[in-house]
Amino acid sequence: MSDKTIGGNMRLFKTFWGPEETFKLMPVTLDCPYMEALYHPSAKMLVVFSKTMKQNYEMLPKLDDDGEWVHAKKAKRNGNKFKEERRLMDVPQEFYMIDRAQQEEFIELFATNAKVFDYKAVLDIEPKGDPTILQKEGSGAILDAKGQPLKAVK
Numbered sequence: 001m002s003d004k005t006i007g008g009n010m011r012l013f014k015t016f017w018g019p020e021e022t023f024k025l026m027p028v029t030l031d032c033p034y035m036e037a038l039y040h041p042s043a044k045m046l047v048v049f050s051k052t053m054k055q056n057y058e059m060l061p062k063l064d065d066d067g068e069w070v071h072a073k074k075a076k077r078n079g080n081k082f083k084e085e086r087r088l089m090d091v092p093q094e095f096y097m098i099d100r101a102q103q104e105e106f107i108e109l110f111a112t113n114a115k116v117f118d119y120k121a122v123l124d125i126e127p128k129g130d131p132t133i134l135q136k137e138g139s140g141a142i143l144d145a146k147g148q149p150l151k152a153v154k
Contacts, residue, residue, distance in 0.1 A: 006109070007109035007110045008109075008110065008112055009027060009028055009029040009031060009032040009110065009112070010025040010026060010027055010028060010032055010034065010037065010110040010111050010112065011025065011026055011028045011111060011112055011113055012024070012025055012107070012111045012113050012114065012117040012119055013025075013026065013117075015038075017038070017039075017040055017041060017042075020041045020042065020125075020128075021041075021122065021125075022038065022039045022040070022041050022122055023038075023039050023117070023119050023122050024036055024037065024038045024039070025037040025038075025107070025110060025111055028112060032051075032110075033050060033051055033052075034048055034049060034050055034051065034110070035049040035050070035051055035092055036048075036049050037049065037106070037110075039103075039119075039122060039123070041122060041125055041127065042127045042128075043098075044098070044100075044123075044127070045096055045097065045098050046096075046097040046103040046106065046107075047094060047095070047096055047097075048094065048095040048096075048097065048106070049092045049093075049094055050092055050093040050094070050095065051092065052092070052093045053090045053091065053092055053093070054090070054091060054092075054093050055088055055089070055090060055091075056088070056089060056091045057086050057087065057088055057089075058086070058087055058089050058091070059084045059085070059086055059087075060084060060085060060086075060087050061082050061083070061084055062082070062083040062084060062085045069082045069083075070082060070083040071083070100123065103123065104120075104123070107119055
């Protein structure tokens with residue numbers, strides 16, 4: 001086992017995930033084992049990107065000889081109107097932390113500014129919107145938690 005100390009080599013900073021305020025961690029030393037970490041406030045999940053790479057298939061837009069996206073004859077189920085091709089790529093290994101205690105432990109271990117940065121204020125934010133209201137894809141109907149259409153209030 002190595003004598004090397006783990007942690008103390010990332011820095012917290014404020015940023016946004018879409019319209020939501022959040023935070024990220026960036027490496028501040030070359031020996032940091034992670035590229036970045038970010039907190040997804042709606043999912044209440046800390047996503048950590050490792051420097052360890054893995055191979056994974058990804059769908060990428062198909063390009064013509066001029067580098068333009070090739071249009072599909074009709075839109076796919078996901079609404080995409082462009083042709084795609086599956087490519088094997090090197091991508092970073094990702095870790096998804098969903099447990100609040102483990103998120104805080106990771107931040108305290110790796111962030112050099114964890115004592116002065118108020119990251120817990122972001123962890124405490126409740127996601128906006130009503131999680132019991134769902135929308136069935138393609139139907140346009142708004143459904144309750146049991147999948148029943150909601151009635152309009154007049």
